[in-house]
Amino acid sequence: xxxxxxxxxxxxxxxxxxxxxxxxxxxxxxxxxxxxxxxxxxxxxxxxxxxxxxxxxxxxxxxxxxxxxxxxxxxxxxxxxxxxxxxxxxxxxxxxxxxxxxxxxxxxxxxxxxxxxxxxxxxxxxxxxxxxxxxxxxxxxxxxxxxxxxxxxxxxxxxxxxxxxxxxxxxxxxxxxxxxxxxxxxxxxxxxxxxxxxxxxxxxxxxxxxxxxxxxxxxxxxxxxxxxxxxxxxxxxxxxxxxxxxxxxxxxxxxxxxxxxxxxxxxxxxxxxxxxxxxxxxxxxxxxxxxxxxxxxxxxxxxxxxxxxxxxxxxxxxxxxxxxxxxxxxxxxxxxxxxxxxxxxxxxxxxxxxxxxxxxxxxxxxxxxxxxxxxxxxxxxxxxxxxxxxxxxxxxxxxxxxxxxxxxxxxxxxxxx
Numbered sequence: 001x002x003x004x005x006x007x008x009x010x011x012x013x014x015x016x017x018x019x020x021x022x023x024x025x026x027x028x029x030x031x032x033x034x035x036x037x038x039x040x041x042x043x044x045x046x047x048x049x050x051x052x053x054x055x056x057x058x059x060x061x062x063x064x065x066x067x068x069x070x071x072x073x074x075x076x077x078x079x080x081x082x083x084x085x086x087x088x089x090x091x092x093x094x095x096x097x098x099x100x101x102x103x104x105x106x107x108x109x110x111x112x113x114x115x116x117x118x119x120x121x122x123x124x125x126x127x128x129x130x131x132x133x134x135x136x137x138x139x140x141x142x143x144x145x146x147x148x149x150x151x152x153x154x155x156x157x158x159x160x161x162x163x164x165x166x167x168x169x170x171x172x173x174x175x176x177x178x179x180x181x182x183x184x185x186x187x188x189x190x191x192x193x194x195x196x197x198x199x200x201x202x203x204x205x206x207x208x209x210x211x212x213x214x215x216x217x218x219x220x221x222x223x224x225x226x227x228x229x230x231x232x233x234x235x236x237x238x239x240x241x242x243x244x245x246x247x248x249x250x251x252x253x254x255x256x257x258x259x260x261x262x263x264x265x266x267x268x269x270x271x272x273x274x275x276x277x278x279x280x281x282x283x284x285x286x287x288x289x290x291x292x293x294x295x296x297x298x299x300x301x302x303x304x305x306x307x308x309x310x311x312x313x314x315x316x317x318x319x320x321x322x323x324x325x326x327x328x329x330x331x332x333x334x335x336x337x338x339x340x341x342x343x344x345x346x347x348x349x350x351x352x353x354x355x356x357x358x359x360x361x362x363x364x365x366x367x368x369x370x371x372x373x374x375x376x377x378x379x380x381x382x383x384x385x386x387x388x389x390x391x392x393x394x395x396x397x398x399x400x401x402x403x404x405x406x407x408x409x410x411x412x413x414x415x416x417x
Contacts, residue, residue, distance in 0.1 A: 022052040023114050025107075026123045028070045028086040030061040039085040039097035042104045052115060060084060069127070076126045083317065090119025091132070096322065163315065164329055166397040168336035170372050171308040173365045194349050200290045201345030207294035209338040212309070216330050219313040224323065236314040240377030247370025251363045251407065308369070311376045360411060367407055372400040 027043060029036035043055040058066040070086065077093060085097045089110040097103045113119070122132035249257065312333065316326050375396045 023054075023090065023111060023119070024121060025053060025055045025111070026088040027055055027057045028060055028066070028073075028084050029057055030084045031059060032061070033084055035097045036085045038099075039087065039103075042097070042100055042107070046108070046111070050111065050115075053111060069123075073123060073126050076132055077122075083322075088123050090114040091122050092119075093122065160316075160329070161332070162394070163396075164312075164333050165336060167308055167312050167372070167376075168333040170369050170397075170400065171312075171333075172337045172340045173368065198345065198349045199287060201348065203287050203290045204294045205338050205341045205345060207291050208341060209334050211295060212337055213330060213334045216309040216313055216333065217327070219309050220316065220326060220330065223314055223317040224326075234381065236311055237377045237380030240311045240373050240380060242377075244370045244372070244374030244377055247366045247373060249370075251367035251370070254363050254366075308373065311373065311380065314380065315376075364404055364408055364411075368400055368404040371403050372396060375399060 025043065025046075027039065029040065040057065043057075047053060047055050058069060060067040060070045070084075073086070073088070079095070083095065085095075087094050087097070087103075087107065089107060090113075092110045092114075094103060094106070120132075125132040313330075316329055379392070379396075
């Protein structure tokens with residue numbers, strides 16, 4: 001009998017333990033984050049393949065407790081700013097999720113390491129108020145070439161650069177900016193001085209770009225401060241729908257009701273400042289007056305185009321986890337934004353021609369930007385995770401251009417309804 005009891009104990013001791021999994025992966029995410037969806041799909045497959053791990057996800061945009069834990073983890077790891085997804089595997093952490101072939105492969109390596117040799121749970125230490133034994137978090141894809149303009153040779157990574165080009169390109173055709181620049185250059189054309197036109201136009205374009213970059217950086221910093229809160233995305237979507245609807249209204253009912261244009265009451269002030277540029281006796285005074293005009297005019301221009309920077313920077317905080325890369329995208333956006341203005345200056349310097357922006361052209365530009373803005377707003381409201389996908393970016397641009405092309409055909413001189 002005693003021998004049987006000892007044998008039973010030996011069998012129990014030799015049996016595999018049926019306790020908790022050997023490794024817990026902690027994964028912070030936010031609703032509407034496309035990279036979080038990619039990471040979630042990867043973790044679902046990984047958990048199905050490896051029964052010794054469990055994946056715990058923490059949604060931070062709606063759950064204040066999870067958000068507080070997320071911020072505590074970032075603070076404990078010495079991260080000043082961080083986005084989601086944020087992943088911890090034992091004593092290893094990463095910010096963002098690039099692709100299964102990059103971030104996913106690294107996660108698999110860390111899982112294999114921690115299963116082979118017990119790893120300390122960094123998040124458990126943070127919850128207990130202890131200093132975690134973890135290296136500084138890496139940004140996902142840090143070892144991969146990721147150019148803000150080109151991305152990688154991977155269609156999935158080209159969506160945000162493409163969306164940047166599309167939105168910035170539409171934003172660049174800003175009737176308010178065109179109005180001020182065309183008015184200024186058309187007056188200077190009478191002086192027949194290419195050098196003065198080039199200097200004044202170049203300074204105007206440069207400071208327009210700098211002002212716009214500062215304005216967008218302010219939006220970006222606000223969204224980074226607010227973090228991944230769901231109501232921020234909802235508010236951005238509602239405002240985008242409103243701005244888009246007003247711009248579309250301006251195509252059909254131009255000059256009637258609420259409008260996002262330079263008010264008629266403000267135009268005399270712009271004309272006065274433009275004449276001050278022409279009256280300047282020497283080059284430094286003329287350039288200083290041009291800077292003053294550019295700054296003043298851009299405050300008025302924000303009435304026309306405030307929606308695009310707000311929506312785009314919100315998309316940027318949802319789709320790109322790295323603060324540094326976000327600013328590179330802003331730089332790309334603003335380079336695209338000033339290209340049409342620079343082209344106008346070049347054309348005027350070459351031809352010394354006088355050209356004004358007609359009402360029909362202004363209305364079509366309003367329709368183009370309004371359609372794109374309305375589409376982006378609807379996506380932010382109902383499917384924010386789609387806004388940085390490649391196919392969606394193509395579709396948004398195609399619809400906006402298609403609607404405007406049809407309107408242009410129907411409203412061209414001599415066209416019949």
